[in-house]
Amino acid sequence: MRLFGRYDGLARPIVTYGSNPVLHRACAPVTVFDEGLRRLVLDMFASMTAADGVGLAANQIGVDARVFVIDCPDADGEDVVGYVINPVLAVLEPREDEAAFEITEEGCLSVPGPYAELPRAFRARVDGVDLSGEPVTIEASGMAARCLQHEVDHLDGTVYVDLLPEDVRERLLALAAGPSGELPA
Numbered sequence: 633m634r635l636f637g638r639y640d641g642l643a644r645p646i647v648t649y650g651s652n653p654v655l656h657r658a659c660a661p662v663t664v665f666d667e668g669l670r671r672l673v674l675d676m677f678a679s680m681t682a683a684d685g686v687g688l689a690a691n692q693i694g695v696d697a698r699v700f701v702i703d704c705p706d707a708d709g710e711d712v713v714g715y716v717i718n719p720v721l722a723v724l725e726p727r728e729d730e731a732a733f734e735i736t737e738e739g740c741l742s743v744p745g746p747y748a749e750l751p752r753a754f755r756a757r758v759d760g761v762d763l764s765g766e767p768v769t770i771e772a773s774g775m776a777a778r779c780l781q782h783e784v785d786h787l788d789g790t791v792y793v794d795l796l797p798e799d800v801r802e803r804l805l806a807l808a809a810g811p812s813g814e815l816p817a
């Protein structure tokens with residue numbers, strides 16, 4: 633017998649670049665807060681973990697909903713773990729002698745394999761709601777701040793390679809493609 637309320641989440645296949653329009657258009661705001669939404673969040677954590685990712689947006693598993701999960705170290709090496717529904721991104725001012733932007737390598741489960749350097753704000757914050765509809769905020773620096781920006785981009789239909797020059801994007805997509813020229817499923 634299944635225990636009521638107990639559900640660990642199932643890893644779902646990751647949508648790769650160009651394979652499903654849901655990855656390339658803005659996702660719909662969440663309006664229904666039900667058991668299905670809770671299962672989606674748990675499935676997203678399971679999918680991120682199974683794919684060895686540091687963040688995942690709902691459209692990366694084919695779901696048209698403004699939700700992302702994150703499990704990523706910040707600039708101090710502290711893990712930022714959480715999820716946000718209907719996130720709104722804010723880029724924050726640097727503190728003291730920090731640089732406002734950082735250029736480091738970025739990758740994506742939907743473009744599996746290659747990485748590319750991309751400037752991102754060093755500090756960022758996301759405001760949204762949790763599964764109860766209560767306000768939540770995640771504020772982060774370094775790689776976790778990069779991840780927040782990357783995931784909200786996903787929910788707006790933008791994959792990080794879309795932010796790169798066309799020749800770089802085509803090279804990365806070719807690198808991610810398998811022997812048949814198709815991205816691995």
Ligand SMILES: [Zn+2]
Binds near residue numbers: 740742786792
């Ligand atoms: Zn991604």
